[in-house]
């Protein structure tokens with residue numbers, strides 16, 4: 005098939021490839037970063053799925069395409085993708101761009117390293133440890149362990165698995181059958197990853213006891229005690245309390261001190277899911293929201309949310325100093341973790357992971373931190389809170405905006421009451437009509453592409469908006485625009 | 498804290514940021530892509546951990562740094578990282594760079610999308626489905642399901658979890674206690690992710706029955722039957738057979754037809770871990786190695802290995818058409834997967850995942866495929882096999898190279914017998930002395946930075962090299978260099 009001739013040559017033309025990459029970089033700069041952050045441009049260019057599929061010509065064929073055609077594809081992908089960097093993207097728990105983090109991400113991609121051994125990832129093994137140790141110090145720990153995971157859900161899974169292993173080390177070898185029925189506790193407002201973890205790890209979703217919350221959405225510690233008793237009375241063994249700092253919808257912070265008291269007293273693993281709220285630890289003004297976090301056994305913190313590193317960047321932080329992470333997850337593969345290496349093999353941290361190949365997630369965070377410093381990161385957090393205060397004041401001034409709770413964090417949950425519904429609160433179909441407002445406004449804003457914000461029904465309340473304020477690139481003008489735009493889109497409803 | 502003034506302005510200077518990014522791109526181009534692929538440059542610039550830590554100045558401080566200083570950091574990270582794109586990096590099951598894939602990765606990073614709903618990831622929801630369907634068609638399925646996962650280990654975990662759920666749907670709610678003890682079967686040569694999965698999912702590592710292999714490292718189907726009987730005799734319920742196409746060390750392909758016969762007869766879920774070997778399906782000449790794969794229930798395939806997309810890109814492919822993936826993993830979060838959306842909500846594929854936020858892993862593969870076509874991908878696979886044939890012939894011609902098996906795939910496993918050991922096979926300390934050869938040569942090559950290749954003890958054999966041939970950018974010259982270099986580094990041992 006191949007002559008000697010052909011195999012003497014390499015198959016790839018680096019010059020041509022690098023030229024393409026440079027041109028693609030220009031397109032990315034123009035379409036995604038310039039236009040994509042320009043308030044005069046759309047946040048999204050909505051297409052019906054069939055139309056979009058046709059436009060994109062997704063089919064993969066026998067033959068390759070010209071460089072020109074491929075650049076057009078880069079452009080199309082950019083054009084029809086949602087601009088999550090846009091100052092008017094308020095739809096998820098991430099938004100905005102940090103250029104230093106982005107440079108770190110490009111470098112990560114170009115280096116294409118897998119984060120398992122010092123041999124293959126010398127820089128990143130050391131860097132990951134440094135970044136984790138910095139995050140731990142903000143939690144309040146001088147020692148400990150941790151690892152970056154592909155997302156907060158996986159980080160939360162690590163916590164549950166570690167807790168199970170600490171309580172019943174035999175589970176690793178023998179499986180869940182060797183154990184009594186276990187019980188997990190999380191608030192009604194906790195993220196659905198608790199349920200995913202319980203299902204995936206063989207614990208079972210019915211063994212997640214949902215603890216009641218107060219008006220603000222914070223876990224009620226008395227009900228936690230009651231739920232623990234309830235679990236015991238059913239013959240289940242409590243082992244894991246999953247508290248939340250910054251709940252997904254309401255942005256509530258569970259009372260960590262009281263929860264820690266209970267966990268200490270009963271010997272339960274205390275996990276704090278601060279995937280969303282962890283960033284308050286960066287702020288002297290706001291870190292009180294997580295008072296008591298240092299008493300936890302583990303903390304999930306997602307820099308890919310409020311810290312703007314970009315997906316994916318999630319750390320599971322541990323207080324443990326007994327190498328629990330390694331004992332729990334190691335498989336001791338000799339082909340990767342040779343024991344006769346010429347350097348300290350404790351640097352081969354890969355066996356702490358449930359993964360094998362693992363993406364480098366620390367560089368973007370490290371480079372951004374080097375660029376803006378802890379002070380710069382603090383400033384961003386404080387600014388987001390300040391914007392929220394402004395937004396809330398404005399909402400109170402305007403007719404038709406009904407706050408659902410006073411926000412404790414940067415989630416602003418509200419109903420927009422359109423003119424035709426105002427004063428109609430007591431009519432029997434009010435809730436039903438109100439429930440249709442947010443979806444209609446959402447559809448309109450998507451189709452016009454002016455902004456994006458999410459809505460949901462939640463805890464017995466009909467559809468309401470959840471506005472998220474994160475991005476350091478938003479200004480008061482964007483807040484004002486947001487309110488004006490909701491009014492404009494909903495005024496005839 | 499903030500005056501109105503300050504909050505009116507945005508915090509981020511896009512112009513400055515984009516300028517930094519452009520300069521960082523130039524550094525990446527120069528250091529990682531030009532120098533990093535140049536045979537005249539080193540594969541790695543080895544430093545002792547303490548020295549490297551000092552050089553990198555990893556500490557994260559209160560204040561940010563100048564752009565100039567930050568560019569220097571980009572440069573340092575590049576300089577001291579291993580050049581996995583280098584033609585003489587043979588150390589892992591990935592190597593080399595594809596510039597179109599890399600452009601796709603940069604675009605992915607810049608867009609920073611999470612792959613859960615059509616609303617936020619319209620292009621990528623459609624694109625992922627197209628790419629999965631193409632991969633499935635190569636497996637031999639016209640229908641089915643699947644999802645991209647953060648690595649092959651997680652893909653393998655999905656398979657095990659789905660199999661458990663199909664056999665015992667109550668496990669999701671009730672947990673493993675509601676089930677009899679289960680049994681998993683995988684060959685002695687299977688990847689350690691089977692063990693990680695069994696531990697993580699509460700199945701237990703002792704319930705993974707290791708099936709014997711033949712001389713080439715392929716699962717022995719008769720022993721599979723025996724192990725199944727053994728498990729039953731211990732009261733465990735067999736449910737999952739994990740076959741491997743392309744084992745990690747030997748590159749062996751399990752006999753899928755015979756395994757499928759057994760699985761069909763006994764009603765067991767048949768999984769094929771083709772994380773490494775899956776790429777043979779691209780080649781008409783070599784796809785026979787996976788004959789019978791279409792009879793499997795699930796297949797793991799990692800384009801981030803032989804297909805050069807870069808980390809992370811791993812697909813779990815399913816034959817199932819009953820929405821098992823969704824049923825098994827869904828948590829129905831209303832804040833994300835609203836039921837009253839204005840478009841077809843079956844496009845909100847995120848609840849099929851065990852993750853919540855999920856990185857876009859399909860774009861790089863799609864863009865590369867568009868660039869080179871199925872034919873181009875086939876050519877790369879065929880070329881790697883041709884290089885292996887050449888390498889093996891050369892090894893046979895040279896003194897001191899002792900092949901451990903005739904390679905079936907692109908893993909070339911061999912001992913280098915240094916001059917002082919030749920003819921000494923029968924001396925009592927031969928194995929002991931031989932075991933020290935590979936580590937010493939490895940240390941020397943790392944410290945000189947000329948190339949990288951892995952070694953391991955395995956299955957009773959003392960340390961041997963595992964040379965991996967993937968990269969389309971290698972030539973015969975690189976193969977020759979490899980052999981010369983091993984000789985040079987080991988000639989005095």
Ligand SMILES: Cc1ncc(COP(=O)(O)O)c(C=O)c1O
Pocket residue numbers: 359360361362590647648649650651653687688690741743744745770771772773799811
């Ligand atoms: C056969 C096999 N399966 C699974 C994996 C795991 O893949 P990943 O490293 O993407 O987790 C590997 C990795 O080398 C492998 O060789």
Ligand SMILES: Cc1ncc(COP(=O)(O)O)c(C=O)c1O
Pocket residue numbers: 097154155156157158160194195197248250251252277278279280306318852853854855
């Ligand atoms: C409180 C909380 N925990 C965990 C997660 C999961 O994080 P990820 O999306 O990275 O899996 C989220 C995501 O929104 C969250 O809000």
